[in-house]
Amino acid sequence: MKRLLLSTALTLGLALPALAADYTPDPNAKPGGDIIVTYKDDVATLDPAIGYDWQNWSMIKSLFDRLMDYVPGTTELRPGLAESYDVSDDGLTYTFHLRTGVKFHNGREMTAEDVKYSLDRVTNPTTQSPGAGFFGSILGYDKMADGSATSLEGVKVIDPQTISVTLSHPDATILQVMALNFASVVPKEEVDKWGTDFGHHPVGTGAYKMTDWTIGQQVVFEKNTDYWRPGVPYIDKITFQVGQEPIVALLRLQKGEIDIPGDGIPPAKFTEVMSNPDEAKLVVVGDQLQTGYVTINVNMKPLDDVRVRQAINMAINKDRIIQIINGRAVPANQPLPPDMPGYNKDYAGYPYDVEGAKALMAQAGLADGFETELYAMNADPNPRIAQAIQQDLAQIGIKVTIKSLDQANVIAAGGDGTAPMIWSGGMAWIADFPDPSDFYGPILGCAGAAPGGWNWSKYCVQSFDEMATKADSIADPAKADERMAMWSDIFTKIMADAPWAPVFNEKRYTMKSARLGGDDSLYVDPVTIPVNYDYIYVKE
Amino acid sequence: MTAYLLRRLVQSALILLGVSFITFFLLYVLPADPVRQIAGRAATQQTVENIRHQLGLDQPFVVQYIRYLGGLMQGDMGRSYLQKTEVASLIAARLPPTLLLMAAGIFCELVLGLTMGVIAALRRGRAADTGLMITSFVAVSAPQFLVSLLLLYVFAVRLSWFPIGGYGTFRHLVLPAVTLGILGSGWYARMMRSSMIEVLRADFIRTARAKGLTRARVILRHALPNAILPVIAMIGIDIGIFMGGVVVVESVFGWPGIGQLAWQAIQRVDIPIIMGVTLVSACAIVAGNLIADLIAPAIDPRIRIR
Numbered sequence: 001m002k003r004l005l006l007s008t009a010l011t012l013g014l015a016l017p018a019l020a021a022d023y024t025p026d027p028n029a030k031p032g033g034d035i036i037v038t039y040k041d042d043v044a045t046l047d048p049a050i051g052y053d054w055q056n057w058s059m060i061k062s063l064f065d066r067l068m069d070y071v072p073g074t075t076e077l078r079p080g081l082a083e084s085y086d087v088s089d090d091g092l093t094y095t096f097h098l099r100t101g102v103k104f105h106n107g108r109e110m111t112a113e114d115v116k117y118s119l120d121r122v123t124n125p126t127t128q129s130p131g132a133g134f135f136g137s138i139l140g141y142d143k144m145a146d147g148s149a150t151s152l153e154g155v156k157v158i159d160p161q162t163i164s165v166t167l168s169h170p171d172a173t174i175l176q177v178m179a180l181n182f183a184s185v186v187p188k189e190e191v192d193k194w195g196t197d198f199g200h201h202p203v204g205t206g207a208y209k210m211t212d213w214t215i216g217q218q219v220v221f222e223k224n225t226d227y228w229r230p231g232v233p234y235i236d237k238i239t240f241q242v243g244q245e246p247i248v249a250l251l252r253l254q255k256g257e258i259d260i261p262g263d264g265i266p267p268a269k270f271t272e273v274m275s276n277p278d279e280a281k282l283v284v285v286g287d288q289l290q291t292g293y294v295t296i297n298v299n300m301k302p303l304d305d306v307r308v309r310q311a312i313n314m315a316i317n318k319d320r321i322i323q324i325i326n327g328r329a330v331p332a333n334q335p336l337p338p339d340m341p342g343y344n345k346d347y348a349g350y351p352y353d354v355e356g357a358k359a360l361m362a363q364a365g366l367a368d369g370f371e372t373e374l375y376a377m378n379a380d381p382n383p384r385i386a387q388a389i390q391q392d393l394a395q396i397g398i399k400v401t402i403k404s405l406d407q408a409n410v411i412a413a414g415g416d417g418t419a420p421m422i423w424s425g426g427m428a429w430i431a432d433f434p435d436p437s438d439f440y441g442p443i444l445g446c447a448g449a450a451p452g453g454w455n456w457s458k459y460c461v462q463s464f465d466e467m468a469t470k471a472d473s474i475a476d477p478a479k480a481d482e483r484m485a486m487w488s489d490i491f492t493k494i495m496a497d498a499p500w501a502p503v504f505n506e507k508r509y510t511m512k513s514a515r516l517g518g519d520d521s522l523y524v525d526p527v528t529i530p531v532n533y534d535y536i537y538v539k540e
Numbered sequence: 541m542t543a544y545l546l547r548r549l550v551q552s553a554l555i556l557l558g559v560s561f562i563t564f565f566l567l568y569v570l571p572a573d574p575v576r577q578i579a580g581r582a583a584t585q586q587t588v589e590n591i592r593h594q595l596g597l598d599q600p601f602v603v604q605y606i607r608y609l610g611g612l613m614q615g616d617m618g619r620s621y622l623q624k625t626e627v628a629s630l631i632a633a634r635l636p637p638t639l640l641l642m643a644a645g646i647f648c649e650l651v652l653g654l655t656m657g658v659i660a661a662l663r664r665g666r667a668a669d670t671g672l673m674i675t676s677f678v679a680v681s682a683p684q685f686l687v688s689l690l691l692l693y694v695f696a697v698r699l700s701w702f703p704i705g706g707y708g709t710f711r712h713l714v715l716p717a718v719t720l721g722i723l724g725s726g727w728y729a730r731m732m733r734s735s736m737i738e739v740l741r742a743d744f745i746r747t748a749r750a751k752g753l754t755r756a757r758v759i760l761r762h763a764l765p766n767a768i769l770p771v772i773a774m775i776g777i778d779i780g781i782f783m784g785g786v787v788v789v790e791s792v793f794g795w796p797g798i799g800q801l802a803w804q805a806i807q808r809v810d811i812p813i814i815m816g817v818t819l820v821s822a823c824a825i826v827a828g829n830l831i832a833d834l835i836a837p838a839i840d841p842r843i844r845i846r
Contacts (some may be wrong), residue, residue, distance in 0.1 A: 041804050044622045052580050125590040130580020132587055145586055196624040215633035216796025217707060243794040244705060247689070251697050252704045408572030408809055415576070428581075442581060452588060454581050 033538025045199030048184035064184035064204030073521030075434035091475035131182030137171035170473035234537035286524025289431035309498035313350035329504035342436035342487035369397020414456035459499035618812035638797030648721020657732020680726030688792035705794035776832025
């Protein structure tokens with residue numbers, strides 16, 4: 001007990017200062033007002049264990065809360081439903097101290113039992129959660145996954161305000177995982193009541209509560225006046241109108257009928273919008289944790305020769321590709337996007353050097369080139385980008401046939417390992433949470449190289465997997481810099497092998513009506529993708 | 541008559557069975573794996589197999605198809621893979637708007653098409669006839685998406701006469717219904733024109749004229765009722781083509797009908813919804829044809845049911 005107390009005191013001292021100081025909301029923000037947000041597609045679900053698309057991600061963020069949260073508009077963690085947490089000396093047990101007086105929308109107080117229930121639910125295979133895999137480091141996850149347990153061994157309720165999460169191996173990303181939508185706390189009685197229809201009758205502790213869902217027409221959120229964070233949210237009512245084509249949404253925004261066109265600016269209208277000063281001032285630009293890249297299958301001849309992969313990296317004219325998408329991106333030279341912790345800003349990457357690329361091809365004995373295939377998703381602008389890559393590679397003798405297919409088919413070909421090269425646009429990769437490990441395991445590590453995985457290069461180096469495991473076992477927040485240095489090193493070493501040709505990091509362009517206030521970063525939030533509804537407000 | 545009806549009902553059931561089999565088979569051979577879509581990109585192979593088993597997608601095709609049919613017999617169309625909601629309730633929520641839009645659209649296409657056809661027939665060979673027939677040709681071949689957007693832009697955005705898409709009031713209904721009306725009017729104009737020309741040549745019209753009736757009375761009392769009925773009987777057959785137009789028009793005007801539902805489900809490979817919408821549409825088309833065939837003899841006594 002003494003040891004526990006001591007270690008708790010020590011780690012408390014270490015852990016809390018590393019958390020970002022809490023956020024100071026906009027001093028001009030004022031409560032009140034209703035807004036309208038439009039989307040083309042119906043909202044699929046608002047069940048936080050299931051929802052995993054552009055549209056419901058930010059909606060679920062505002063309906064539910066998690067143990068951990070992010071400072072609005074940034075990638076920094078801050079406490080959420082947990083007021084504080086301690087980490088044991090071995091880095092395996094996290095003890096979360098919950099806030100008191102937090103109520104679900106149905107009026108019941110949230111307790112540690114609800115946290116336990118929610119984590120058990122998301123990892124239970126019968127829930128069919130696309131996010132279950134994120135909880136893999138929690139002790140007992142494997143037994144949940146194979147169906148031999150119905151409760152996570154590592155998650156224990158200590159008292160109504162305290163819960164401990166024990167891991168099977170140290171994992172520095174667990175706090176990020178506890179901030180994912182999938183870790184949202186849900187009330188058992190409501191899930192039991194609605195069953196699989198809970199996704200249409202969501203009840204959480206979040207800043208907004210859902211008050212109406214008319215299928216095919218609208219979803220209405222109203223302010224949770226009992227919200228535990230004082231002062232927020234500001235907006236009284238958000239109406240999400242669905243079934244609105246992006247081009248129609250733009251016309252309605254121009255007439256002042258709506259506030260946020262959720263699907264953004266239709267590509268065909270981009271130049272027109274940006275060249276009209278009245279419209280351009282409604283545009284908000286932000287960075288996102290995204291990289292677009294070409295995967296090069298390391299198991300296929302002659303792409304298994306590192307010199308060929310390097311030559312491909314050097315032959316692609318990234319600036320020209322960025323012009324194709326109207327300059328909505330910056331060139332990338334490594335897997336991590338610039339805003340991601342661990343990004344190596346000293347790394348220069350492969351230069352655009354056609355002669356150098358030809359020389360490498362000659363060294364590989366392929367001066368006459370070869371024929372191969374490039375898969376791309378068939379939605380604009382991806383086929384045009386694939387054509388640009390095709391032309392670039394033709395210059396060094398590589399004759400590329402483009403396979404422009406439906407998204408699901410490209411993903412299937414990538415997972416099976418039958419695609420020599422894939423342009424990732426429209427499919428991959430955007431971070432689930434702001435940590436470099438999310439850019440390794442599924443897309444460059446050995447786990448993702450298994451059949452059906454998202455590592456489309458089928459690149460698998462055991463020593464990098466070991467380095468990654470070692471980096472993620474550094475749970476002490478005070479050593480975060482050391483951990484990030486290790487991740488930088490891994491990605492830089494990977495680039496020497498060139499399993500990818502990174503092309504660009506896309507920027508997010510969105511629009512909002514003139515009457516909406518709040519920092520621009522709230523409309524292009526890198527974590528609450530895209531809009532942080534809790535902190536935006538109506539000006540007039 | 542009863543025997544005929546029975547035979548047609550059995551035929552219709554067989555057609556629907558065929559449609560369900562072909563659609564189910566096409567969705568089965570689709571290379572896109574719905575389980576991956578559900579499991580998400582972070583899923584392990586184990587999770588994927590687990591979900592596949594829960595949904596019964598690890599079973600052979602025949603077993604899957606028979607299970608689906610079995611559910612269908614009990615009124616269970618399954619649950620959406622991604623929304624987890626019952627397909628029947630999703631379709632039920634979206635059917636009334638589609639039926640309303642179809643009724644209004646058919647009304648518009650009849651009013652426009654029949655008027656054009658009658659005028660063209662009466663002015664046969666003259667400039668008005670040529671002009672109207674060119675117009676009907678353009679209406680038939682015009683891209684649905686373009687016409688929808690054009691009307692939306694002119695009458696809702698520029699002139700502000702109608703709301704820019706949406707559902708709820710009569711004003712919301714006008715533009716999508718008129719769009720469908722314009723797009724479908726071409727067929728009816730052409731059919732009405734030839735039907736009217738044929739009737740005007742008929743002996744009873746000559747008799748009516750010979751009796752000294754006024755031209756207006758001959759056309760309105762004698763020619764029109766005889767010419768219009770065979771054309772109206774075509775509505776049943778037209779429903780299939782009409783449904784295709786509804787998908788596009790619903791998307792542009794943000795009309796919450798089953799066309800929109802189908803379009804979204806296809807993009808998300810949500811097989812239970814695609815199956816459900818296909819079957820409901822097929823039912824509508826089969827029923828439309830059946831009704832058209834049944835009322836045809838009532839309209840034209842020369843047609844006999846055997």
